[in-house]
Amino acid sequence: MLDLIIRNGTIVDGTGMPGYLGDVGVKDGKIVASGSINEPAARELDARGKTVSPGFIDPHTHFDAQLLWDGRAKPAIEHGITTIVPGNCSLSLAPLKAKHRMKLVGMFNQIEEMPIKAFEEGVEWNWETFEEFLNRIQEDLTINVAPLVGHSVLRLWVMGDDSMQRTANDEELGRMQELLRECLRNGAIGMSTSFVDMDETLQPVPSRYADQQELHALCEVLGEFNRVLQIVHEFYDADITLARIDQLAEISLKYKITTTFSPLFVNVTENDSVNRVMARVDEQFKRGARVWPQVQTRPIDISFCFEVPSLLFIRLPSWYQLMRFGSHDDIKAAFKDEGKRKQLVAEAKTMSPMWDTLVLRQVDSADNQQFVGKTLAEIAATRNTSTIDTMIDLSIEEDLQAHFLSLNMGHTDNEIVGSLLANPRVHLGASDGGAHILSFSTYGDTGYLFSQFVRHCKALTVEEAVKKITLDTANIWGMNNRGLLHLGYAADITIFDAEQIDRGEEYYVQDVPGNGSRYVRDSIGIDTVIIGGEIAYRDGEYTASAIGSIIPGASCA
Amino acid sequence: MGSPIIIDVRIAAAHEGIAELVVSIAYENGGITEVALDQIATSALMDSCNASSIDDVKGQSWVKVRDALQISYNRYQ
Numbered sequence: 255m256l257d258l259i260i261r262n263g264t265i266v267d268g269t270g271m272p273g274y275l276g277d278v279g280v281k282d283g284k285i286v287a288s289g290s291i292n293e294p295a296a297r298e299l300d301a302r303g304k305t306v307s308p309g310f311i312d313p314h315t316h317f318d319a320q321l322l323w324d325g326r327a328k329p330a331i332e333h334g335i336t337t338i339v340p341g342n343c344s345l346s347l348a349p350l351k352a353k354h355r356m357k358l359v360g361m362f363n364q365i366e367e368m369p370i371k372a373f374e375e376g377v378e379w380n381w382e383t384f385e386e387f388l389n390r391i392q393e394d395l396t397i398n399v400a401p402l403v404g405h406s407v408l409r410l411w412v413m414g415d416d417s418m419q420r421t422a423n424d425e426e427l428g429r430m431q432e433l434l435r436e437c438l439r440n441g442a443i444g445m446s447t448s449f450v451d452m453d454e455t456l457q458p459v460p461s462r463y464a465d466q467q468e469l470h471a472l473c474e475v476l477g478e479f480n481r482v483l484q485i486v487h488e489f490y491d492a493d494i495t496l497a498r499i500d501q502l503a504e505i506s507l508k509y510k511i512t513t514t515f516s517p518l519f520v521n522v523t524e525n526d527s528v529n530r531v532m533a534r535v536d537e538q539f540k541r542g543a544r545v546w547p548q549v550q551t552r553p554i555d556i557s558f559c560f561e562v563p564s565l566l567f568i569r570l571p572s573w574y575q576l577m578r579f580g581s582h583d584d585i586k587a588a589f590k591d592e593g594k595r596k597q598l599v600a601e602a603k604t605m606s607p608m609w610d611t612l613v614l615r616q617v618d619s620a621d622n623q624q625f626v627g628k629t630l631a632e633i634a635a636t637r638n639t640s641t642i643d644t645m646i647d648l649s650i651e652e653d654l655q656a657h658f659l660s661l662n663m664g665h666t667d668n669e670i671v672g673s674l675l676a677n678p679r680v681h682l683g684a685s686d687g688g689a690h691i692l693s694f695s696t697y698g699d700t701g702y703l704f705s706q707f708v709r710h711c712k713a714l715t716v717e718e719a720v721k722k723i724t725l726d727t728a729n730i731w732g733m734n735n736r737g738l739l740h741l742g743y744a745a746d747i748t749i750f751d752a753e754q755i756d757r758g759e760e761y762y763v764q765d766v767p768g769n770g771s772r773y774v775r776d777s778i779g780i781d782t783v784i785i786g787g788e789i790a791y792r793d794g795e796y797t798a799s800a801i802g803s804i805i806p807g808a809s810c811a
Numbered sequence: 812m813g814s815p816i817i818i819d820v821r822i823a824a825a826h827e828g829i830a831e832l833v834v835s836i837a838y839e840n841g842g843i844t845e846v847a848l849d850q851i852a853t854s855a856l857m858d859s860c861n862a863s864s865i866d867d868v869k870g871q872s873w874v875k876v877r878d879a880l881q882i883s884y885n886r887y888q
Contacts (some may be wrong), residue, residue: 663824
């Protein structure tokens with residue numbers, strides 16, 4: 255008697271091979287049968303007309319904090335994701351001494367926009383070590399978690415305040431190595447570091463004070479465990495990115511580890527930065543190094559409010575001068591002054607189409623909440639005024655705290671992004687799930703992959719797209735027995751409609767502890783998500799809980 | 812060998828959802844590279860170039876970009 259049989263689906267098994275009609279049988283959390291299954295099962299699901307694939311894996315998230323109050327990492331599972339990798343970009347929530355808690359909260363707030371109040375009201379701080387943290391989140395863990403340990407917190411633990419002042423001495427290096435070993439023994443899948451991030455006081459995060467000797471010492475430990483190094487590189491500079499690729503390649507070759515850098519995105523179409531980066535990646539792969547660039551599927555939006563200068567206005571001299579040199583009161587006065595306002599509006603009309611599509615993102619006043627999520631064109635129609643005047647009026651009404659969003663401003667060239675995603679040396683990821691929660695939704699990239707790059711652009715087949723976010727990801731990260739619908743593999747399974755799967759519209763929801771809010775998206779076309787053989791999500795409802803695992807889990811290595 | 816110069820500027824979307832300025836720099840040997848500048852660095856670049864319009868920075872030496880990035884990096888120290 256099997257636990258579960260999924261019948262009559264199109265099985266896309268994660269290898270990239272053509273899908274085929276068949277059944278999948280599950281017992282004790284593993285796939286134990288496939289093809290035509292004649293055994294009985296405790297439960298059967300009819301997947302006729304649906305695609306049955308391995309569960310999707312999201313390798314770049316910041317769900318660390320959310321897992322403390324939401325073991326489902328909502329809404330990741332409903333987008334077909336069965337495994338997440340938190341702890342990216344040098345930041346994890348463990349190991350962490352009690353005295354450093356608020357320091358780390360400040361970093362999470364600055365870098366990932368996780369509200370401080372969420373930590374204050376949603377977190378019971380009852381851990382210090384990595385093992386204690388994993389035990390803590392496992393109390394109610396529904397999604398699988400493959401946690402990275404952050405380089406910045408290793409430094410903070412060993413060096414305290416000096417972690418943001420200087421390089422480590424030999425004794426400290428030894429303690430950091432041993433601490434990393436302890437984290438890896440207890441289930442860390444690797445270590446993350448950052449070369450670019452700032453803390454809440456806009457000082458470089460601890461990992462940025464490390465020298466080459468320190469990075470190598472820690473990668474030597476990763477090599478002992480065959481685990482992964484993730485970095486945030488200087489993505490704003492093509493030449494430094496090339497240098498980082500070379501550096502990662504040397505580390506990969508020396509310690510025989512996988513390395514990955516993120517993000518790589520397309521923000522300029524005429525020039526060839528991405529081609530140069532990929533040529534260097536190819537070159538290093540040919541030497542035997544493993545240096546995986548992470549590329550996201552979704553385009554990038556630009557957000558702004560008039561409280562903070564934005565380069566979005568740099569081609570409008572009057573606006574730019576006002577935002578750069580004007581005080582809060584100067585800006586409001588200019589908006590209210592008839593003559594100055596007339597001049598600003600006239601100048602802004604030279605960029606006319608952009609204003610219509612701007613979306614009102616966030617306001618404080620109750621009166622204007624009704625307009626959040628609407629375009630300026632829609633709001634202007636109800637107010638019987640122009641879009642530019644609407645933007646100015648809302649900004650005055652909100653004391654310059656009206657936040658606007660300009661959609662699809664970067665990473666938008668589908669031809670280039672599609673070919674990049676299809677490139678076998680590109681790692682599909684960089685969703686940032688669980689981060690930037692007040693700026694934009696970091697969920698739904700998997701649905702967007704299928705709707706935009708499989709169905710619309712045809713840059714990948716369904717089978718290739720599935721392979722990218724299942725087997726390829728599992729292989730890159732060394733997640734054994736994940737990412738395939740083969741016998742003996744973990745029964746992490748996503749059932750979806752290949753003709754419908756997509757991301758829903760972005761919307762604002764108040765579900766963060768401390769009355770906090772965030773932007774999320776619902777999924778479209780996801781039928782059922784199975785984690786470890788249990789049905790975690792089906793027909794729009796969450797079902798089982800506390801079924802998730804830590805990957806790779808504790809080891810004796 | 813001549814100094815590399817700025818040949819193009821454009822607005823782009825940064826990873827975190829803010830606007831940034833991408834500056835293209837051409838080398839004498841024909842190579843081109845790109846550097847993204849944040850708000851502070853862009854302001855510093857415009858000041859050092861005495862630019863009233865962002866397009867005025869075209870033709871200026873790469874050294875101005877380097878110095879602008881330095882100003883941005885050091886702003887809190």
